[in-house]
Amino acid sequence: MTKFSWSRFMLLAMLIFILALAACSSDDTSNEGSTGESDPATEESTDDSAEEPTDESDAESEEGTDEGTEESADGESAETEPKITEFEPAFPEQTRAPAIVTETELNEEVIVDGLGVLWGMAEFEPNRLLVTQRDTAELLIVNINEFAVSEPIEGTPEVNNSGQGGLLDVAIAPDFDESRMVFLTFSQDVEGGTVTALGKGALSEDESSLENFEVIFQAEPAYDGDLHYGGRIIFDDEDNLFLTTGERSDDPIRERAQDLDAYLGKVIHITQDGEAVESNPFVEDENALDGIYSYGHRNIQGIDYHPETGDLWIVEFGPQSGDELNIIEPGNNYGWPIVSYGIEYSGELINDGISEHEAQGFIEPRYYWDPTSAPSGMAFYDNDAIPEWENNLFIGGLVSSYIARIVIEGDTIVGEERLLTDEGERFRDILVTEEGALIASTDGGVIYKITAAGE
Numbered sequence: 350m351t352k353f354s355w356s357r358f359m360l361l362a363m364l365i366f367i368l369a370l371a372a373c374s375s376d377d378t379s380n381e382g383s384t385g386e387s388d389p390a391t392e393e394s395t396d397d398s399a400e401e402p403t404d405e406s407d408a409e410s411e412e413g414t415d416e417g418t419e420e421s422a423d424g425e426s427a428e429t430e431p432k433i434t435e436f437e438p439a440f441p442e443q444t445r446a447p448a449i450v451t452e453t454e455l456n457e458e459v460i461v462d463g464l465g466v467l468w469g470m471a472e473f474e475p476n477r478l479l480v481t482q483r484d485t486a487e488l489l490i491v492n493i494n495e496f497a498v499s500e501p502i503e504g505t506p507e508v509n510n511s512g513q514g515g516l517l518d519v520a521i522a523p524d525f526d527e528s529r530m531v532f533l534t535f536s537q538d539v540e541g542g543t544v545t546a547l548g549k550g551a552l553s554e555d556e557s558s559l560e561n562f563e564v565i566f567q568a569e570p571a572y573d574g575d576l577h578y579g580g581r582i583i584f585d586d587e588d589n590l591f592l593t594t595g596e597r598s599d600d601p602i603r604e605r606a607q608d609l610d611a612y613l614g615k616v617i618h619i620t621q622d623g624e625a626v627e628s629n630p631f632v633e634d635e636n637a638l639d640g641i642y643s644y645g646h647r648n649i650q651g652i653d654y655h656p657e658t659g660d661l662w663i664v665e666f667g668p669q670s671g672d673e674l675n676i677i678e679p680g681n682n683y684g685w686p687i688v689s690y691g692i693e694y695s696g697e698l699i700n701d702g703i704s705e706h707e708a709q710g711f712i713e714p715r716y717y718w719d720p721t722s723a724p725s726g727m728a729f730y731d732n733d734a735i736p737e738w739e740n741n742l743f744i745g746g747l748v749s750s751y752i753a754r755i756v757i758e759g760d761t762i763v764g765e766e767r768l769l770t771d772e773g774e775r776f777r778d779i780l781v782t783e784e785g786a787l788i789a790s791t792d793g794g795v796i797y798k799i800t801a802a803g804e
């Protein structure tokens with residue numbers, strides 16, 4: 350080695366050392382335990398992803414990451430973590446809405462604890478909730494004033510509870526006071542795998558059992574997997590049901606979200622007997638299933654009507670990032686898995702990274718989250734008990750461990766707040782009671798009751 354090249358080598362080595370020091374110091378707030386050896390950008394995109402393809406299971410690996418240093422400086426968005434993807438929104442309000450803060454002083458109570466994954470809730474009498482426990486497939490009654498939990502109700506269906514499966518959502522019939530009819534969704538073993546199933550039974554007068562439970566709908570085709578069942582249900586104003594499904598996650602079965610001869614990755618619109626509603630958009634199409642209302646969805650985990658506009662809103666898991674809030678119109682295609690504002694959990698682009706929905710002929714989400722929020726059950730606040738919350742949307746976050754409060758003007762998101770961020774809970778479902786309490790259930794088996802303080 351000549352003298353000249355040796356000094357050049359030393360210079361280069363010093364430069365590398367200085368750069369490494371700089372990288373290390375800028376990184377130490379964003380990655381606890383980082384050695385400074387690895388590129389923080391790479392860690393950001395692979396940390397919570399490579400081992401686990403399920404969006405729900407990466408909460409643990411995100412622990413220990415602190416707020417991103419670059420993005421938190423702007424101080425304007427409710428989202429303070431750096432973006433995972435390179436995508437630009439189709440319009441400015443489509444992501445990272447301005448941060449807002451509730452001014453009303455709130456009272457937060459823990460009603461119950463330790464019950465496991467509380468997937469769905471329905472208020473069937475004032476302050477009395479029917480609550481599903483996903484994994485044990487138990488249907489329980491929780492009295493939110495008396496902090497009391499019933500014995501499991503008999504007569505509930507057999508479920509397949511592996512992975513994301515189990516007893517899922519619960520809703521009561523619009524004429525429940527007379528019919529006593531309770532609707533349940535669950536993952537069901539059938540020939541060839543499992544399906545998202547919907548059934549109904551009448552709650553006995555003594556509240557101990559569901560009588561004559563029968564399955565009224567199965568979202569075929571069956572698939573041998575245990576992810577992405579969707580499973581939310583809501584009644585429309587003609588007493589028919591909307592049922593959401595997932596696309597069963599794996600590649601290539603997920604492509605069936607685009608197919609009109611499969612009930613995977615859809616919003617489904619059926620009667621209380623499981624028949625397609627006659628006004629559905631594809632009833633005239635011989636090659637399409639009559640129950641389909643909208644398609645191109647990934648895994649819809651929340652659904653509710655906007656109390657003022659009457660629009661039907663849903664929230665669906667994106668892949669890594671790109672979780673979407675959509676307004677559902679009949680016959681519309683929401684684009685999955687052709688377009689997405691998220692990326693694969695491997696870090697790869699989906700379909701060469703085409704994010705623009707509208708330019709590709711699909712419906713743009715009204716809002717999306719990057720990084721992942723893993724949005725679950727949701728409810729509009731259709732009450733005036735906390736006036737500043739009226740018509741706001743509340744969404745439970747799993748990986749993100751917060752409740753998102755979303756302020757909407759027309760169909761535009763104008764503000765976002767994050768509630769209960771210090772609880773470390775995965776928020777699974779949200780309900781607003783007749784009296785205006787905000788109820789949140791979690792995977793840790795907690796039910797929170799949030800009201801205005803001093804009431």
Ligand SMILES: [Ca+2]
Pocket residue numbers: 645673683684685688689706714
């Ligand atoms: Ca979409």
